[in-house]
Structures are given as C-alpha cells and as structure tokens.
Amino acid sequence: MPAVQETIDRVAAIDVDKYKYGFVTDIESEKAPKGLNEEVIAFISAKKGEPQWMLDWRLEAYRRWLTLEEPDWSTVSYPKIDYNDLYYYAAPKVKDAPNSLDEVDPELLRTYEKLGIPLKEQEILAGVRKQGEPSELDEAGESNPYGRVAVDAVFDSVSVVTTFKDELAKAGVIFCSISEAIREHPELVKQYLGTVVPTSDNFFATLNSAVFTDGSFVYVPPGVRCPMELSTYFRINEQNTGQFERTLIIADKGSYVSYLEGCTAPQRDENQLHAAVVELIALDDAEIKYSTVQNWYPGDAEGKGGIYNFVTKRGDCRGKRSKISWTQVETGSAITWKYPSCILRGEESRGEFYSIAISNGHQQIDSGTKMIHLGKNTSSRIISKGIAAGQSLNTYRGLVRANPRAKNARNFTQCDSLLIGDKCAAVTIPYVESRTGTAQFEHEATTSKISDDQLFYCRARGIGEEEAVALIVNGFVRDVIQQLPMEFAVEAQKLIGVSLEGSVG
Amino acid sequence: MLAIENLHASVEDGEGTREILKGLDLEIWPGEVHAIMGPNGAGKSTLGNIIAGKDGYEVTEGSVKFLEEDLLEMEPEERAAAGIFLAFQYPVEVPGVATMTFLKTALNAQREARGEKALSTPEFMKAVKGAADKLGVKQEMLRRPINVGFSGGEKKRNEIMQMALLEPKLCVLDETDSGLDIDALRIVSEGVNSLRSPERSFLVITHYQRLLDYIEPDFVHVLAGGKIVRSGGPELAKELEARGYAEFLEAA
Numbered sequence: 001m002p003a004v005q006e007t008i009d010r011v012a013a014i015d016v017d018k019y020k021y022g023f024v025t026d027i028e029s030e031k032a033p034k035g036l037n038e039e040v041i042a043f044i045s046a047k048k049g050e051p052q053w054m055l056d057w058r059l060e061a062y063r064r065w066l067t068l069e070e071p072d073w074s075t076v077s078y079p080k081i082d083y084n085d086l087y088y089y090a091a092p093k094v095k096d097a098p099n100s101l102d103e104v105d106p107e108l109l110r111t112y113e114k115l116g117i118p119l120k121e122q123e124i125l126a127g128v129r130k131q132g133e134p135s136e137l138d139e140a141g142e143s144n145p146y147g148r149v150a151v152d153a154v155f156d157s158v159s160v161v162t163t164f165k166d167e168l169a170k171a172g173v174i175f176c177s178i179s180e181a182i183r184e185h186p187e188l189v190k191q192y193l194g195t196v197v198p199t200s201d202n203f204f205a206t207l208n209s210a211v212f213t214d215g216s217f218v219y220v221p222p223g224v225r226c227p228m229e230l231s232t233y234f235r236i237n238e239q240n241t242g243q244f245e246r247t248l249i250i251a252d253k254g255s256y257v258s259y260l261e262g263c264t265a266p267q268r269d270e271n272q273l274h275a276a277v278v279e280l281i282a283l284d285d286a287e288i289k290y291s292t293v294q295n296w297y298p299g300d301a302e303g304k305g306g307i308y309n310f311v312t313k314r315g316d317c318r319g320k321r322s323k324i325s326w327t328q329v330e331t332g333s334a335i336t337w338k339y340p341s342c343i344l345r346g347e348e349s350r351g352e353f354y355s356i357a358i359s360n361g362h363q364q365i366d367s368g369t370k371m372i373h374l375g376k377n378t379s380s381r382i383i384s385k386g387i388a389a390g391q392s393l394n395t396y397r398g399l400v401r402a403n404p405r406a407k408n409a410r411n412f413t414q415c416d417s418l419l420i421g422d423k424c425a426a427v428t429i430p431y432v433e434s435r436t437g438t439a440q441f442e443h444e445a446t447t448s449k450i451s452d453d454q455l456f457y458c459r460a461r462g463i464g465e466e467e468a469v470a471l472i473v474n475g476f477v478r479d480v481i482q483q484l485p486m487e488f489a490v491e492a493q494k495l496i497g498v499s500l501e502g503s504v505g
Numbered sequence: 506m507l508a509i510e511n512l513h514a515s516v517e518d519g520e521g522t523r524e525i526l527k528g529l530d531l532e533i534w535p536g537e538v539h540a541i542m543g544p545n546g547a548g549k550s551t552l553g554n555i556i557a558g559k560d561g562y563e564v565t566e567g568s569v570k571f572l573e574e575d576l577l578e579m580e581p582e583e584r585a586a587a588g589i590f591l592a593f594q595y596p597v598e599v600p601g602v603a604t605m606t607f608l609k610t611a612l613n614a615q616r617e618a619r620g621e622k623a624l625s626t627p628e629f630m631k632a633v634k635g636a637a638d639k640l641g642v643k644q645e646m647l648r649r650p651i652n653v654g655f656s657g658g659e660k661k662r663n664e665i666m667q668m669a670l671l672e673p674k675l676c677v678l679d680e681t682d683s684g685l686d687i688d689a690l691r692i693v694s695e696g697v698n699s700l701r702s703p704e705r706s707f708l709v710i711t712h713y714q715r716l717l718d719y720i721e722p723d724f725v726h727v728l729a730g731g732k733i734v735r736s737g738g739p740e741l742a743k744e745l746e747a748r749g750y751a752e753f754l755e756a757a
Binding site for chain 1 (some may be wrong): 557558559561580582584585586590591594595596598599600601603606607610611612614615616618650667671690
C-alpha cells in the first residue's frame, strides 16, 4: 500500500505500542434491511447523526432518482442491477467474508506477493479481517515492521492521526470524514455540497446523493499551501470505504492541496457496485491536484465477482486563474466507467487530465474526461494512455467544449492506445464542440501494438518477456507517470507490470 | 564455443515455406573473430537471428551448440544471460524507455539469471560510464529513449556500448557497418577491437570488406545459397572485394 516514506518514518518515530487505545469505533453490527426506500435513507441519516437539512437533501435526491433511467450509452455491458436487492447500510465485511487466506482466490494472493504486501495486510485487503482485529498470524510471529506501520499504526493509532491532524490544524486545513464535516462544519458543507455534481446530475450520482455513507472532506483556507499530501490512507475508519463514497474538496483563494486516493494493492470488497461522487472546488488562484490509483478486484479469470466502478468525478475551477489536475491510474475493477472532468469557469483557469487505463482479462473500461470551457482564456490539457490486453475492451471517451463566452479557449488532447495480443479492443471517441471562433483545439490520437521486434530486442538483451512488456508499457505511459507524486509513481510502475502479467505468449 | 552443424532453417511467408539455410556448418573457438560475408539474400541475417533466438524461423535439421548447451532449446533472454549478444542491423526504438533504464534492466536481468547480485545504482552508473566513454556516448544520449530519434551512427554506437556493458562471450555483429560514415565506422570498430580478448569470440556479418579493414578477422567465410561455400583467412576478404560474389552465386 502506498504509505509514503515520510509517513513510515514519522510513524516509526512514534512509539506506536504506547497508543493502543481502542479508538476505532466499533462500527454498528446492525444493518438496514435490503432495498432502497425513504425509511432506509432516514436510517442511514440517523446512524450518521445528521441534521434535518441533510436528510431532506438525501430524500430530494432519492425522489429524483426514482424518475431516472439507468444510462446505457457506454460501451460496457453488465447484467442488470436490481437496486432493491442491495444493502445500502451494513456493517462492513462481517458476513460472507472469507475466514482465512486459504479461502481467497489464489491469483489474488499471488499478486499481493508480487507487490510485496505483508501477509497481515493481505488479510485486510482480501476482507478476511478488519483493521484492528487480531490476526491469527500474530501468533506465528510474522514480523514485518513496515507492514505494521503501514496498516495498523497508520489506521489504528490515534497518535499518528493526531500528529497529522495537529499539523494540519496549525495550517488551518480541515481534513475529516464527510460525516464528521456534516456535523462539525455544516456551513461549509451546505455551501459547497452538490454545487459541482448536483443531486440531479446523473443516475449514479443521484443515487449516491441519496445513500452515501462515507468519504472525505477537505477545506484549505485562503493562501495556505497544505503542508502534506492528503490521502485516504490517513483517515481513520477507512476500512468502511463503502460502496457510495462522497468526497468534497475545497481549495479557497490562493491555496494548494494535493490529494491521493486509492491503493496499489488489489482490494476485494463484498459490494460489487461502487458509485462514488467526488467534487472539487478551486477558488481564485487555488490549485487542486487529485491523484488516483484504482486497483479494485477485477474478478477471477472469467471476470466473475469483480467490482463495477461507476464514478462521477468533477472539478469546478470556480475562481480566476484556478487550476485542477486529475491524474489517474486505473488497473482494477471488472468495469470502470468514469470521466473526471473540469468546469473551467474562472478566467484563465486551467484543467488537466492525465490517465493510464489498463484493461486485461475480461475487464471493460469506458473512461475519459470532459473539459468544459466557460471562462475567457481558459486552457486544458488531456493526456490519455489506454492499454488493452487479454480479451478486454478499453474505450476513451472525451468531451472538449467551448461555450460562446470562452474566448481564446485552448485545449490539447493526446490519446494513445496500446494493444497487447489480438483479442482485445481499444476505442477512442473524442467529442469536440466549439461555439466560439477563437478557440484552439488540438487532438492527436495513435493506436499501436507492442511489436514483435521490440519484444525481441529486449529479450535479446536478457530481459524476460513479461518484464519486457512492462518496460515497453511503462515507456508508453511515462508522460502520465511523471505527473504522479513520486512515491505513487514507483508503485504505479510496479503495478503496471503486475497488471499485465500473462498478457503475452 | 559455438558449434553449428548441418543447420537447415526455413521461414514461412506469404508464398509458403522457404528454406534459407541449407546445411550450414561453423565452428568458433574462444578468442576467434570470424567474418561471414556473402551476397544479399544469402541468409546472413537469418544466421544471426537464429543464434539470438528470434521467432519466425523453423530449424528443420541440424544443431547449434553454445558452450556445450543446445542453444535452440533456450529462450532469447536465456541465451543473452549465457553470453550471446547480437548487435542489431536495425536497432529497435522503444519510446519512453530511457536508454539508461533499458541498460539497467537488461544488465540486472542477466545478472539475476546467472545468480549474481543486481548492481546498485552507483555501481551501475560507474559501469555504464565506462562503457559510454569508450564509445564516445554522451550522458545526454543515455537519458533519451532508446534508439528514438538516434542517427544511424548513434544507434550503432549504442549497440556496441551495450556490448561493452554486458560483456558477452560471443558477439554477433549483424551488418554493423551499414549506414555508417567513415568516422562512425572507425569509432565503432575501435570499440569492438577494445573488447577483443582470448575468452571472447566474434561473428562479424557483413556485405562489404571495408569493415574488415578495421576489425581484422581470423577467419573469413563466404555464405551463399544457404551454406558456407568457402572459408579462408583475411586474404579471402580482399579477394572478394576485388572479384565480387558472382562466382559463388553461380555455384549456388
């Protein structure tokens, strides 16, 4: 998992064992009955201790959702989801979870091993055990100090969280769960929640608005440069990621924040459908950098049991000269359906989208971005690298639009696809709409295959076939990898190699 | 070191199966430099590719032994780790992969395959600097993606630099002189000559004699019609330069 070196050092500096308070709330073991109705939503809201306005907001979203049709315009296909056959509020991973690693898909375990994940961490990722629960492996004297630090200490030690919180508080940065924010900072939540992705936005976002159970909240005050990279990693109770996450990040005037989401280790989850919403708001001269490494369980060899990842991510460059940058490495999930987008409202604001989307086996990806130019002199840049292997389908779908008032809007788009083998497919669907004569949009697209000559050249130098594929692919995605924070970049490169194993030969 | 016996090999192309090597014999001992000369289409590059393990050729008869091992049973990367190096006629571009990264990956993969410890970054930097200096390769070139946008001379120099770094036992040079001007030819040849040693052998594949002015061979073989039709000392190369391949084409 991507514990940055800084974190590991910091954690190591603290005597972790001294702080073994049972601070991780024992999450309620009860769950809401199956299905979705107003009572279930009221139950969720009550469990979260929310004020009335929040419940009203949820209910309004729910009533709207009832009138919406599930969209079917993407290239992905999946069996029809029965929304009344899902649990919307449940204690995480207690029932039906594997009892030990012996019951977990051996392929998944092999991958963990390749990524160098300690056994105890594997248990958590595979859903055998929750954070903070004792492991049977404790007895065996399995010792990996970094494993402990990365998981148990960071998540379970109140001291560490406090250390980070102290430092953030000194800077005036608010970083907490969305539920906590609703209780502690209602004025901010009220002001910004749903202003980028309104409750009426789309089927999945509307569903999320009605039933979201957790997520992150960040507020960076004016002129503050957030002193560290924020990561879901540091948030307590993270084990309860839930299927409907809601994240809201606000960078006030002149501030800067970098946020990391996800994890390079494949995570298994009981919840097959994930429909998160992420809203970013950058005011005048503010900058938000949002990086994702998504490696949810893609399913077994036949693609069974994999996660459906239907996410709405959108950033609003609300202020002048503001900037929002999305960087994503998508390797997991059975189906990925997401378009992190930027609304370039403020004059001279800038949006960026850097993406690596890898599909192997039976995975399906339909991903891309939208850059909506509203303000004068706005600019955007899209670099998308799609890699398809196995029998997968990899679609880039993007929209660049300039409205009449977006004078001198500029966009540069580069979409490259790389095919490995002859059973996969890559599709590029760019939409470009310019309603002003002064816009300048450039689009470049390439599709290539890893050539036999390239592979032979590497192998003739002693590099094995799989390593050669990883090397060539890492070369192909280099422009995007460079956008990731350093620690993430190293892990992402490793992950790319692992994701493509078995894709040749 | 290398023993090729009665090698027959064919390729599959649009028009069916075509036999390219038709009973080739060749023996190379440690420290020897052999030159293979011959007209276009004689099977020179096929020989180099089969030694290195490229796909697409079917060996129908005969054997290739390298250090007593059956070479034909080994994967290309295993051959490289065992000490075979092919300097490509057309080095391949790998976009986005810095030359330095490529070299480090290759060197450490070979070391790992041989059960040796991977080089640390400082150790590797030292090794690569030594090899680069020898071939006049600048640091700036090591940071560029391998072979991408390199001139013909830079590509060939890069090949020989890799050879210097990887320290193979048998070096196969496939038309290394093609596309080189006289200055580049001299630099490349000097690089090759500096690697000559009693333990290291060379197989120099070339169409022209001029490379052999710089890299003096111990033996010269004429490959025509899929077989070695004549062998001799360095003087044979001079004779070919004067008289051409015509008589061998007829003979084949």
